[in-house]
Amino acid sequence: MNTETILVVEDEPAIREMIVTTLEMSGFECLQAEDVNDAHNQVVDHRPAMILLDWMLPGNQSGIDLCRRLKKDEMLSEIPIIMLTARGEEDNKVQGLDAGADDYITKPFSTTILLSHSRLESWSHELKRYFAVVVFYLVKNLLRQKV
Numbered sequence: 001m002n003t004e005t006i007l008v009v010e011d012e013p014a015i016r017e018m019i020v021t022t023l024e025m026s027g028f029e030c031l032q033a034e035d036v037n038d039a040h041n042q043v044v045d046h047r048p049a050m051i052l053l054d055w056m057l058p059g060n061q062s063g064i065d066l067c068r069r070l071k072k073d074e075m076l077s078e079i080p081i082i083m084l085t086a087r088g089e090e091d092n093k094v095q096g097l098d099a100g101a102d103d104y105i106t107k108p109f110s111t112t113i114l115l116s117h118s119r120l121e122s123w124s125h126e127l128k129r130y131f132a133v134v135v136f137y138l139v140k141n142l143l144r145q146k147v
Helices: 013-025 036-046 063-072 090-098 111-146
Strands: 005-009 029-033 050-053 081-085 103-106
Touching: 005 013, 005 036, 013 029, 029 036, 036 050, 036 063, 050 063, 063 081, 063 090, 081 090, 090 103
Parallel strands: 005 029, 005 050, 050 081, 081 103
Antiparallel strands: none
Protein backbone atom coordinates (compact mmCIF):
# COMPACT_ATOMS: atom_id res chain seq x y z
CA MET A 1 0.00 0.00 0.00
CA ASN A 2 1.22 3.49 -0.87
CA THR A 3 1.57 5.99 1.97
CA GLU A 4 2.68 8.99 -0.05
CA THR A 5 0.83 12.24 0.47
CA ILE A 6 -0.50 14.10 -2.53
CA LEU A 7 -1.71 17.69 -2.36
CA VAL A 8 -4.78 18.22 -4.55
CA VAL A 9 -5.18 21.88 -5.52
CA GLU A 10 -8.58 22.33 -7.16
CA ASP A 11 -11.19 25.05 -6.60
CA GLU A 12 -14.20 22.99 -7.74
CA PRO A 13 -15.32 20.97 -4.69
CA ALA A 14 -16.93 18.14 -6.69
CA ILE A 15 -13.82 17.61 -8.84
CA ARG A 16 -11.51 17.90 -5.83
CA GLU A 17 -13.54 15.33 -3.88
CA MET A 18 -13.58 12.91 -6.83
CA ILE A 19 -9.80 13.17 -7.17
CA VAL A 20 -9.21 12.76 -3.44
CA THR A 21 -11.56 9.76 -3.21
CA THR A 22 -9.86 8.07 -6.17
CA LEU A 23 -6.39 8.61 -4.74
CA GLU A 24 -7.34 7.53 -1.22
CA MET A 25 -8.98 4.36 -2.54
CA SER A 26 -5.64 3.61 -4.23
CA GLY A 27 -3.67 4.02 -1.01
CA PHE A 28 -2.50 7.61 -1.22
CA GLU A 29 -2.99 10.10 1.59
CA CYS A 30 -4.35 13.46 0.43
CA LEU A 31 -4.18 17.09 1.44
CA GLN A 32 -6.56 19.58 -0.15
CA ALA A 33 -6.40 23.24 -1.13
CA GLU A 34 -8.69 25.44 -3.19
CA ASP A 35 -6.44 28.44 -3.88
CA VAL A 36 -2.78 29.36 -4.25
CA ASN A 37 -2.28 30.73 -0.73
CA ASP A 38 -3.79 27.67 0.94
CA ALA A 39 -1.80 25.39 -1.37
CA HIS A 40 1.50 27.13 -0.61
CA ASN A 41 0.84 26.89 3.13
CA GLN A 42 0.07 23.17 2.78
CA VAL A 43 3.29 22.60 0.84
CA VAL A 44 5.42 24.45 3.38
CA ASP A 45 3.74 22.81 6.38
CA HIS A 46 3.46 19.23 5.09
CA ARG A 47 5.92 18.77 2.18
CA PRO A 48 3.72 16.45 0.10
CA ALA A 49 5.32 13.85 -2.13
CA MET A 50 3.44 15.24 -5.14
CA ILE A 51 1.09 18.05 -6.14
CA LEU A 52 -1.89 17.83 -8.50
CA LEU A 53 -2.43 21.44 -9.51
CA ASP A 54 -5.27 23.14 -11.35
CA TRP A 55 -4.28 26.07 -13.55
CA MET A 56 -7.31 28.30 -13.03
CA LEU A 57 -7.77 29.08 -9.34
CA PRO A 58 -9.63 31.88 -7.52
CA GLY A 59 -7.76 35.02 -6.54
CA ASN A 60 -5.04 36.91 -8.30
CA GLN A 61 -2.63 33.97 -8.67
CA SER A 62 -2.95 30.92 -10.90
CA GLY A 63 -1.67 27.40 -10.60
CA ILE A 64 1.07 28.34 -13.05
CA ASP A 65 2.16 31.12 -10.68
CA LEU A 66 2.36 28.63 -7.82
CA CYS A 67 4.23 26.12 -9.97
CA ARG A 68 6.87 28.73 -10.87
CA ARG A 69 7.14 29.83 -7.23
CA LEU A 70 7.67 26.29 -5.96
CA LYS A 71 10.19 25.38 -8.65
CA LYS A 72 12.27 28.48 -7.77
CA ASP A 73 12.39 27.51 -4.08
CA GLU A 74 15.39 25.23 -3.44
CA MET A 75 13.62 23.54 -0.51
CA LEU A 76 10.47 22.74 -2.52
CA SER A 77 11.60 22.47 -6.14
CA GLU A 78 12.00 18.67 -6.06
CA ILE A 79 8.29 18.07 -5.37
CA PRO A 80 6.75 16.72 -8.58
CA ILE A 81 3.86 18.79 -9.94
CA ILE A 82 1.21 17.45 -12.28
CA MET A 83 -0.92 20.15 -13.87
CA LEU A 84 -4.55 19.07 -13.99
CA THR A 85 -6.46 21.58 -16.09
CA ALA A 86 -9.09 22.27 -18.72
CA ARG A 87 -6.55 24.25 -20.73
CA GLY A 88 -5.77 21.70 -23.40
CA GLU A 89 -4.23 23.68 -26.24
CA GLU A 90 -0.65 22.84 -27.17
CA ASP A 91 0.65 26.29 -26.17
CA ASN A 92 -1.00 25.87 -22.74
CA LYS A 93 0.75 22.54 -22.25
CA VAL A 94 4.07 24.06 -23.28
CA GLN A 95 3.52 26.98 -20.90
CA GLY A 96 2.72 24.59 -18.02
CA LEU A 97 5.76 22.43 -18.66
CA ASP A 98 7.97 25.49 -19.10
CA ALA A 99 6.74 26.75 -15.72
CA GLY A 100 8.21 23.61 -14.19
CA ALA A 101 5.33 21.12 -14.20
CA ASP A 102 6.54 17.55 -14.41
CA ASP A 103 3.42 16.34 -16.20
CA TYR A 104 0.21 17.76 -17.68
CA ILE A 105 -3.23 16.14 -17.70
CA THR A 106 -6.14 17.76 -19.53
CA LYS A 107 -9.68 17.76 -18.12
CA PRO A 108 -11.87 15.90 -18.56
CA PHE A 109 -9.76 12.90 -17.58
CA SER A 110 -10.43 9.37 -16.44
CA THR A 111 -9.50 8.30 -12.94
CA THR A 112 -7.45 5.49 -14.47
CA ILE A 113 -5.31 8.03 -16.35
CA LEU A 114 -4.96 10.14 -13.21
CA LEU A 115 -3.75 7.15 -11.18
CA SER A 116 -1.36 6.04 -13.91
CA HIS A 117 0.24 9.47 -14.13
CA SER A 118 0.41 9.78 -10.33
CA ARG A 119 2.09 6.39 -9.93
CA LEU A 120 4.50 7.04 -12.79
CA GLU A 121 5.49 10.44 -11.42
CA SER A 122 5.94 8.99 -7.94
CA TRP A 123 8.09 6.16 -9.29
CA SER A 124 10.11 8.54 -11.46
CA HIS A 125 10.78 10.83 -8.51
CA GLU A 126 11.98 7.89 -6.37
CA LEU A 127 14.23 6.71 -9.19
CA LYS A 128 15.81 10.19 -9.43
CA ARG A 129 16.50 10.14 -5.68
CA TYR A 130 18.04 6.68 -5.92
CA PHE A 131 20.35 7.70 -8.77
CA ALA A 132 21.38 10.86 -6.88
CA VAL A 133 22.47 8.70 -3.94
CA VAL A 134 24.31 6.27 -6.23
CA VAL A 135 26.15 9.12 -7.97
CA PHE A 136 27.04 10.68 -4.60
CA TYR A 137 28.65 7.43 -3.41
CA LEU A 138 30.43 6.85 -6.70
CA VAL A 139 31.95 10.33 -6.64
CA LYS A 140 32.84 9.95 -2.96
CA ASN A 141 34.64 6.66 -3.68
CA LEU A 142 36.43 8.11 -6.72
CA LEU A 143 37.66 11.06 -4.67
CA ARG A 144 38.80 8.72 -1.92
CA GLN A 145 40.83 6.66 -4.43
CA LYS A 146 42.59 9.74 -5.79
CA VAL A 147 43.84 10.82 -2.35
